[in-house]
Amino acid sequence: MGHRVASFRPKLRSEGAFTRSRIRRAAKGKKPNGFVDQPEPRSIGSFARGRQLLAGNVQFTGHLLELKGTSPWAAELPTQTFANDLHGFLWLDDLAAVGSPQSRAMAQEWVMDWIALFRRGNGPGWEISTAARRLIRWIHHGIFLISNLNKAETDQFFVSIAQHTRFVSRTLSRAPTSLSGFEAAVAVLYASLTVNALGGGTTPALAAVKSLCVRAIDDGGAISTRNPEELLEIFTLLNWAQAALEQASLTPPLEITQAIRRIAPTLRVLRHSNGHLTRFHGGGRGAEGRLDQALAQSGIRASTPKDGAMGYLRVTAGTTTLIADADAPPRGPDSTSAHASTSAFELTSGKIPLIVSCGSGASFGEEWRLAGRATPSHSTLGIDGMSSSRFAPGSSGADGALTEVATILEAARIPAIDGTRLRIRHAGYVSSHGLTHQRTLDLTLNGQGLAGSDRLNAVSPEDQTRFRLQSERRGVTVSIRFHLHPDVNAQLDMNGKAVSMVLKDGAVWVFRHDGSAQLSLEPGVYLEQGRVMPRAADQIVLAYQVNDPDVDVKWSLARVQDAAAGTFETRGPDDD
Numbered sequence: 354m355g356h357r358v359a360s361f362r363p364k365l366r367s368e369g370a371f372t373r374s375r376i377r378r379a380a381k382g383k384k385p386n387g388f389v390d391q392p393e394p395r396s397i398g399s400f401a402r403g404r405q406l407l408a409g410n411v412q413f414t415g416h417l418l419e420l421k422g423t424s425p426w427a428a429e430l431p432t433q434t435f436a437n438d439l440h441g442f443l444w445l446d447d448l449a450a451v452g453s454p455q456s457r458a459m460a461q462e463w464v465m466d467w468i469a470l471f472r473r474g475n476g477p478g479w480e481i482s483t484a485a486r487r488l489i490r491w492i493h494h495g496i497f498l499i500s501n502l503n504k505a506e507t508d509q510f511f512v513s514i515a516q517h518t519r520f521v522s523r524t525l526s527r528a529p530t531s532l533s534g535f536e537a538a539v540a541v542l543y544a545s546l547t548v549n550a551l552g553g554g555t556t557p558a559l560a561a562v563k564s565l566c567v568r569a570i571d572d573g574g575a576i577s578t579r580n581p582e583e584l585l586e587i588f589t590l591l592n593w594a595q596a597a598l599e600q601a602s603l604t605p606p607l608e609i610t611q612a613i614r615r616i617a618p619t620l621r622v623l624r625h626s627n628g629h630l631t632r633f634h635g636g637g638r639g640a641e642g643r644l645d646q647a648l649a650q651s652g653i654r655a656s657t658p659k660d661g662a663m664g665y666l667r668v669t670a671g672t673t674t675l676i677a678d679a680d681a682p683p684r685g686p687d688s689t690s691a692h693a694s695t696s697a698f699e700l701t702s703g704k705i706p707l708i709v710s711c712g713s714g715a716s717f718g719e720e721w722r723l724a725g726r727a728t729p730s731h732s733t734l735g736i737d738g739m740s741s742s743r744f745a746p747g748s749s750g751a752d753g754a755l756t757e758v759a760t761i762l763e764a765a766r767i768p769a770i771d772g773t774r775l776r777i778r779h780a781g782y783v784s785s786h787g788l789t790h791q792r793t794l795d796l797t798l799n800g801q802g803l804a805g806s807d808r809l810n811a812v813s814p815e816d817q818t819r820f821r822l823q824s825e826r827r828g829v830t831v832s833i834r835f836h837l838h839p840d841v842n843a844q845l846d847m848n849g850k851a852v853s854m855v856l857k858d859g860a861v862w863v864f865r866h867d868g869s870a871q872l873s874l875e876p877g878v879y880l881e882q883g884r885v886m887p888r889a890a891d892q893i894v895l896a897y898q899v900n901d902p903d904v905d906v907k908w909s910l911a912r913v914q915d916a917a918a919g920t921f922e923t924r925g926p927d928d929d
Contacts, residue, residue, distance in 0.1 A: 394449055627705070634683070693755075
């Protein structure tokens with residue numbers, strides 16, 4: 354093939370001389386020369402993104418890199434996160450999805466250039482999770498990559514796979530109980546099962562996966578970060594591990610199969626009727642079709658738990674799905690991406706998201722990351738100038754841990770004759786204002802109406818004293834926000850007393866309230882991974898001044914016009 358490698362000094366450096374030494378040592382050992390069994394490309398990419406790559410447009414984490422015929426490895430990369438994504442090779446899924454001779458040639462050139470430039474440990478791509486992600490993609494698309502390579506290039510490819518495997522495997526004994534730990538363990542397991550001369554890594558890699566299944570996934574199929582998309586990624590990795598073991602004629606251990614069985618029902622709680630994940634605690638909606646594909650691959654047909662999972666409550670009625678965050682955010686190290694979203698909800702009408710969270714702003718920089726974590730970025734009640742869970746005084750909070758979280762006093766799903774009620778009560782504003790927040794959500798049986806109540810009250814004499822002090826000093830201003838998806842066309846109606854919302858499928862919803870607050874329709878934002886810029890959106894805001902230690906604001910959402918025929922039924926298997 355013949356590859357020309359640009360001569361340049363990487364703009365971002367690796368972890369240091371010690372790491373580079375470990376990487377070079379990992380290159381020594383048995384040299385594989387092929388696959389034991391043909392690996393399957395289990396990670397499926399986007400044809401559209403693959404075409405963008407062929408046009409020279411590389412887009413990650415809110416940044417667009419235009420190559421203009423140059424190698425991506427010679428470009429100045431905008432951020433460390435962008436570098437991690439580029440060096441993690443997830444884009445290889447997209448080039449493989451195109452599957453043309455041109456996309457194969459580009460993938461082969463970028464892989465061989467990477468090996469020539471970075472095999473000695475320089476550059477930003479040797480962080481463990483990045484290396485593990487890259488190793489998985491190289492194996493998934495191994496046949497796609499080695500087709501038509503000459504012997505020298507094929508040998509270089511397999512030597513680099515072996516180097517990656519040894520480097521990552523030396524971290525397994527201290528793998529973190531997070532997504533990066535699963536990535537590392539599954540990557541080594543994959544390589545040891547599919548590449549000749551690497552079989553000695555099967556036992557320690559399998560032991561690491563089994564240990565992580567026990568330590569990181571609780572009996573209810575939840576993870577400590579409460580990040581729905583992270584749980585989906587772990588679930589997908591375990592599906593891949595199980596499939597690779599079966600392809601190698603090995604019986605997957607109980608720890609893996611039981612973890613998959615525990616997670617599947619939890620993911621169904623986190624699934625909207627359009628197949629997207631609910632967007633809380635740093636997670637996005639997931640790649641299109643990824644959730645349903647992973648659930649189908651698992652073979653687990655368990656029904657959706659009625660009492661919720663991982664701190665979320667879900668109700669489906671008709672073609673409406675409502676998912677509420679009914680628990681406190683995680684604490685300590687697990688809270689570095691957590692959101693102050695307690696009592697917030699999302700609502701999907703058919704295939705169309707209506708009420709949403711703003712989402713994670715991590716891909717748009719630190720200011721957006723911080724904003725996305727705050728209570729005003731969620732569809733719930735907030736006291737102006739304060740979130741229901743908070744960072745340490747003086748902390749920027751962008752990637753910091755929460756030091757004060759909202760205590761949950763009640764979280765219940767209550768059957769009713771005419772529908773289902775969710776009731777969530779938390780003490781997130783007791784220490785600051787003496788106020789407890791209780792939210793009640795009543796969804797009708799047909800899914801065409803949602804009645805809500807947001808009550809603030811000071812319960813104890815001490816709470817009432819604290820409220821009076823705050824009220825006399827600064828006043829207590831409250832806003833109840835309902836963030837709308839960017840595709841929703843909203844406008845004030847009934848002389849400013851209601852908001853009508855037209856969805857893309859033709860359905861019309863109307864928001865009303867009891868008149869105890871000031872209604873407005875204000876600019877909002879929708880933070881969506883994979884886009885260069887945040888999307889403009891609207892938000893409904895009910896604002897009022899709290900002068901009494903017990904105030905209750907009532908509001909409602911009603912669908913007054915159905916969607917166009919043929920666009921409504923989107924319920925997935927096992928929906929309640």
